[in-house]
Amino acid sequence: MDTPTSYPEKKLKVIGTSPVRPDGVPKVTGLAQYGADFNLPGMLWGKVLRSPHAHARIRSLNTKNAEALPGVKAVLTAADLPEQKFAYVGPERIAVNYWHMTRNILAREKVLYEGHAIVAVAATSQKIADEALKLIEVEYEVLPHVIDVDAAMASDAPLLFEDMITRGIEPPPAKASNISKRIEYKLGDIDAGFAAADEIVEMSFKTAPVHQGYIEPHACIARTDSDGQSELWVSTQGHFVVRTFVAKLLNMKTGDLRVHAAEIGGAFGGKTVVYLEPLAVALSRKSGHPVKMTMTREEVFKGSGPTSGASMTIKIGVKKDGKIVAADALFKYQAGAFPGSPVMNGCMCGFAPYDIANMRTIGYDVVCNRPKAVAYRAPGSPISAFAVESTLDAVAKKIGMDPLQLRLKNTAKIGTPLIWGPKHTHAGFAETLQALAKHPGYNAPLGKNQGRGMASGYWFNGGGESSATVSINEDGTAVVATGSPDIGGSRASTALMAAEALGIDYDRVRPIIADTNSVGYTQGTGGSRVTYATGKAVINACNKVIAELCARAAKIWKIEVEDVIWEDGHARPAGKKAGAFEPLSLKAIAAQRSATGGPVTASAAVNDGGPAPGFSTQFCDVEVDPETGAVKILRWVAAQDVGRAVHPAYVEGQIHGGVTQGIGWALNEEYIYDKDGHLINAGFLDYRMPVCSDLPMIETLIVEIPNPNHPYGVKGMAEANIVPPMAALANAIHNAVGKRLTDLPMSPPKVLAALSAR
Amino acid sequence: MAKHHVTTTLNGNPVEFLCETQQTLLDVLRDELHLTGTKEGCASGDCGACSVTVNGRLVCSCLMLGVEAEGKKIETIEGMANGAQLHVLQQKFLEHAALQCGICTPGMLIAAKALLECNPDPSETEVRYWLAGNLCRCTGYNKIVEAVLAAAVEMRRT
Structure with a gap:
C-alpha cells in the first residue's frame, strides 16, 4: 500500500446520484449481446469431450472416426497445443502456471476430475458435433481419487502429481504429496500471547466448495483469417487477460488476436480464466471457419471453477476485558485439480480487521480431483472469515461480552500492523461496527427459535493496470473508452466520474468498452478495482482533455494558457486576465475543434497502488424450524465502508448481491459427490442457490470514509459484503437454538442433526 | 428426417x-x-x-x-416494448437499478408481466413467490421486487 496522497475536498455534482445506466435499455429489451448471442456466417459449432472419471491415466486416444464424420471440420487434442514451461509466473497471490493451464484446457497424461476436457471438435451443426464426440475412443486406466481436503493431505492419499513437492517448506520434503504449497505468516509471539490469555477458545470448521453461479454459461465465438489474424468475442471479466492466455497457450503473437468483450451475464471471479476460448480460436485456425462454443449448465458445474472447500482450525486467546492477546489459524484449502487456491488470501484476511499483538496463520494449498478452483468474490476471505468470525462469537460468549463490543474493543486502526508486514493505512472498520451498533434492530426483541448473529469481514480491494481514452465530439458530448468489461454498472460509475471531472451532464458522456486493439492494456474486472482504478484512468484522461480545452480557449482568446482555468465545465480567463472574456463552455470549444488544432482526445493509463481495503459488518435475525431444520431469514442489515458511493443504487445492489451469495454459501450450496468422484448435483435444481422467496429485503448502511488516494474518495466495494454472511448466520443459528454449526452448508439435514444431537 | x-x-x-x-x-x-x-x-x-x-x-x-x-x-x-416506448416494467427496472449483469432480466420481465396481468396488486410476498422460478445471482432480488411493485402501482394508475 502506498502512502496516502490527499486530494482537496470538492463539492460533487453528479457523483452520488443514481441515474439510469448508460447500457440499460438494450438489457431490458433483449438486444444486448452476451457471449452466446453472437453468430457469424459459415460458423461451426464446437463441442468438448469431457472425462467421465475423477482420476484416470489416458492410455490412448483415437479421434479418427470423429474426423471422418461428414460435417466435422476440425478435431483438437492436447497434441495440437504447444507444451508450456513449468513455472509460476506473476505475483504470488495470483500466480499462473501455463504448464498447468494447458493441461486444464485439454488433458494430457491424465484426467484429474470428472468433466476435465480431453478433445474439442468443430462441426457444421451441434448435432454433428455431438455425434463426433461419441466416435472418439479414449482408453482410461482409472485411478483412485480423492475429493476431501483432509483426505487429500493424508500420507497415503492418491497423488494427482507424482512429483509434486510442497513449496514453502525448508528444507523441501523428500516425499511427493498433494500439498502444493505451505504459507505461514507471524506477528509477535503467540506462545507468550496464549500464556497471558484468561480464556482460550479453539474450534475447527469445514466449508464446501461453492460455484460462482453466474446465470450465463461460458460462451465465445472465434474467427481466423488465412493470414493468421484471429478475432474473438467472449463473455469474460478481462478480454486483455483472455488475449494474453490464448496467445500464450496457442503460441500466437499477441497483436494477432483481437478480443471483444461481450456483455457478461455474471461472473463473480469465475470468468477471469479461460476454458473454451483457446479451443475456439484453435479450432477456427485449424478449420478456417468461425467457431462458436457454449457450455451447458452441467459443463459449467463440472468443468469450470468453484471456489475452494476448506478445513480450518482457529484458536483465540482473550483477556477477561475482551482484549484479544493471541490468535492462531490453520487453513487448508482445496485447489482442485491444479495448484492455486486462494488460501494465501485467507491467511492474510482472516485476522486483518483486528489489532492483535500475537498472531499466526498457516495455510495449505491442496490439490484434489475436482475442477480447479477459480476466484469467487473476495476469493479466500469468506472462507477464513467463517472460521474466525464464528470463533470470535464463541469467545464473546465465553467472556460474556456482546460480540459487536468485542470487535470494537479489538478494531484495527490506521497504523495497526497487518500479519503480512505492512500497517493499516485506512480507516473504515470501526465505522461499520458503530453503524450497526446504532441500528435499532440490533437490540430488538426476538421470538421463540429466533436468533441474531453478527460478523465482520475484510477485503484488500484491487488497483493495478487500467487504460482509458476520452474523446470530445463536435457537439460537446464525450466518448469514454475503457478496457474494463462492465459486470454490474461500471459504465455508469465511470460515466459519472467523467461527467464530474469534465463538468458536463451525465447523459452527454457515452462510456464504451473498447476491444483489446482499441484501448490500452487493462486488467480484468475483479478485485473491486474498476470504479477505483479504471475510474482513475478515466479521470486522468479527462484532466488531459481539460488541459487541451484550456489551451484551445487560450488560442481563441489569444492569451497565455496559464491565464485559463477550468471550472464547472467552462474555460475561464483567470489571473491577470480574469473577467476579460466570457467563459467558454466545453461545447463551445468543441465546436471550434478544427480551427483550433483538430481532434480533442486524450488517453491515460495507470498502474495503481493505492486502493483502500473494504470492511463490512452485518447482522441477521433468523428463525429455525425445529421440525425441518430450515433456517428462515427474518432480517438482514449490512454496513459497509465504500469510500464514496459513486452511484448509490448500484452500491446498494452490490451489497444485496454479495450478502445473498453469502446466504446461499451458508445455508444450501455445495458440491455433492458420489463414491466414484462424480458430481451428482450439477444443475440449478439440486445446486440450490437463493431464490426470491428465500429472502427478505436486505437493509444496507452505506458508510463513506473517503479514500485519500482517489480524487473522489472511491474504494472498491463489490466484494467485502460476501465475507461476513456465513459466520453471521452460524452465530444467529447458535443464538436461536443453542447449537454451534461448524460445517457448511448449514442445510436443513445438518441443522436437524445438530438439533437432535445431545 | x-x-x-x-x-x-x-x-x-x-x-x-x-x-x-x-x-x-x-x-x-x-x-x-x-x-x-x-x-x-x-x-x-x-x-x-x-x-x-x-x-x-x-x-x-x-x-x-x-x-x-x-x-x-x-x-x-x-x-415487450411498444416500438421505442418501453413497457412500464422495463422503465421501472431501469429506474430502480434492478439489473446488474442483465442476463436474467428478459426472463424476469416476462415473468413479472405475466404476474401483473393476473394479479395487478401483488403483495411483496406474492411477487417473491411468483418470481421464485427466476434465478438472479447479482441483485439479491431486492431491487427487482421493488421495481415490480413500483410498476404495479403505476400500471394500476393508468
Whole structure:
C-alpha cells in the first residue's frame, strides 16, 4: 500500500446520484449481446469431450472416426497445443502456471476430475458435433481419487502429481504429496500471547466448495483469417487477460488476436480464466471457419471453477476485558485439480480487521480431483472469515461480552500492523461496527427459535493496470473508452466520474468498452478495482482533455494558457486576465475543434497502488424450524465502508448481491459427490442457490470514509459484503437454538442433526 | 428426417419456421429466428432465463418443443416494448437499478408481466413467490421486487 496522497475536498455534482445506466435499455429489451448471442456466417459449432472419471491415466486416444464424420471440420487434442514451461509466473497471490493451464484446457497424461476436457471438435451443426464426440475412443486406466481436503493431505492419499513437492517448506520434503504449497505468516509471539490469555477458545470448521453461479454459461465465438489474424468475442471479466492466455497457450503473437468483450451475464471471479476460448480460436485456425462454443449448465458445474472447500482450525486467546492477546489459524484449502487456491488470501484476511499483538496463520494449498478452483468474490476471505468470525462469537460468549463490543474493543486502526508486514493505512472498520451498533434492530426483541448473529469481514480491494481514452465530439458530448468489461454498472460509475471531472451532464458522456486493439492494456474486472482504478484512468484522461480545452480557449482568446482555468465545465480567463472574456463552455470549444488544432482526445493509463481495503459488518435475525431444520431469514442489515458511493443504487445492489451469495454459501450450496468422484448435483435444481422467496429485503448502511488516494474518495466495494454472511448466520443459528454449526452448508439435514444431537 | 413447418404468432406477427423435432422453442427462438433476447441459463427449466408466454401462460421455452408452438401466440422480450416506448416494467427496472449483469432480466420481465396481468396488486410476498422460478445471482432480488411493485402501482394508475 502506498502512502496516502490527499486530494482537496470538492463539492460533487453528479457523483452520488443514481441515474439510469448508460447500457440499460438494450438489457431490458433483449438486444444486448452476451457471449452466446453472437453468430457469424459459415460458423461451426464446437463441442468438448469431457472425462467421465475423477482420476484416470489416458492410455490412448483415437479421434479418427470423429474426423471422418461428414460435417466435422476440425478435431483438437492436447497434441495440437504447444507444451508450456513449468513455472509460476506473476505475483504470488495470483500466480499462473501455463504448464498447468494447458493441461486444464485439454488433458494430457491424465484426467484429474470428472468433466476435465480431453478433445474439442468443430462441426457444421451441434448435432454433428455431438455425434463426433461419441466416435472418439479414449482408453482410461482409472485411478483412485480423492475429493476431501483432509483426505487429500493424508500420507497415503492418491497423488494427482507424482512429483509434486510442497513449496514453502525448508528444507523441501523428500516425499511427493498433494500439498502444493505451505504459507505461514507471524506477528509477535503467540506462545507468550496464549500464556497471558484468561480464556482460550479453539474450534475447527469445514466449508464446501461453492460455484460462482453466474446465470450465463461460458460462451465465445472465434474467427481466423488465412493470414493468421484471429478475432474473438467472449463473455469474460478481462478480454486483455483472455488475449494474453490464448496467445500464450496457442503460441500466437499477441497483436494477432483481437478480443471483444461481450456483455457478461455474471461472473463473480469465475470468468477471469479461460476454458473454451483457446479451443475456439484453435479450432477456427485449424478449420478456417468461425467457431462458436457454449457450455451447458452441467459443463459449467463440472468443468469450470468453484471456489475452494476448506478445513480450518482457529484458536483465540482473550483477556477477561475482551482484549484479544493471541490468535492462531490453520487453513487448508482445496485447489482442485491444479495448484492455486486462494488460501494465501485467507491467511492474510482472516485476522486483518483486528489489532492483535500475537498472531499466526498457516495455510495449505491442496490439490484434489475436482475442477480447479477459480476466484469467487473476495476469493479466500469468506472462507477464513467463517472460521474466525464464528470463533470470535464463541469467545464473546465465553467472556460474556456482546460480540459487536468485542470487535470494537479489538478494531484495527490506521497504523495497526497487518500479519503480512505492512500497517493499516485506512480507516473504515470501526465505522461499520458503530453503524450497526446504532441500528435499532440490533437490540430488538426476538421470538421463540429466533436468533441474531453478527460478523465482520475484510477485503484488500484491487488497483493495478487500467487504460482509458476520452474523446470530445463536435457537439460537446464525450466518448469514454475503457478496457474494463462492465459486470454490474461500471459504465455508469465511470460515466459519472467523467461527467464530474469534465463538468458536463451525465447523459452527454457515452462510456464504451473498447476491444483489446482499441484501448490500452487493462486488467480484468475483479478485485473491486474498476470504479477505483479504471475510474482513475478515466479521470486522468479527462484532466488531459481539460488541459487541451484550456489551451484551445487560450488560442481563441489569444492569451497565455496559464491565464485559463477550468471550472464547472467552462474555460475561464483567470489571473491577470480574469473577467476579460466570457467563459467558454466545453461545447463551445468543441465546436471550434478544427480551427483550433483538430481532434480533442486524450488517453491515460495507470498502474495503481493505492486502493483502500473494504470492511463490512452485518447482522441477521433468523428463525429455525425445529421440525425441518430450515433456517428462515427474518432480517438482514449490512454496513459497509465504500469510500464514496459513486452511484448509490448500484452500491446498494452490490451489497444485496454479495450478502445473498453469502446466504446461499451458508445455508444450501455445495458440491455433492458420489463414491466414484462424480458430481451428482450439477444443475440449478439440486445446486440450490437463493431464490426470491428465500429472502427478505436486505437493509444496507452505506458508510463513506473517503479514500485519500482517489480524487473522489472511491474504494472498491463489490466484494467485502460476501465475507461476513456465513459466520453471521452460524452465530444467529447458535443464538436461536443453542447449537454451534461448524460445517457448511448449514442445510436443513445438518441443522436437524445438530438439533437432535445431545 | 425432414424438418417440421410451424406456423405461429410471435410478438403479434405471423411467423413461420422450420425446425427439427428435438429443437426446443428456446433453440428455435435463438438459433432459427435469431431472437437472442431469450436466454439459456440451464436448459432444464430451473433458472427462468428463457421465460416466454405461450397463449398468455408463462413457460420456460427450454421445456417446450418448437413444434408445440404451432398455432400458438408466443410473446418474448423483443415484443415487450411498444416500438421505442418501453413497457412500464422495463422503465421501472431501469429506474430502480434492478439489473446488474442483465442476463436474467428478459426472463424476469416476462415473468413479472405475466404476474401483473393476473394479479395487478401483488403483495411483496406474492411477487417473491411468483418470481421464485427466476434465478438472479447479482441483485439479491431486492431491487427487482421493488421495481415490480413500483410498476404495479403505476400500471394500476393508468
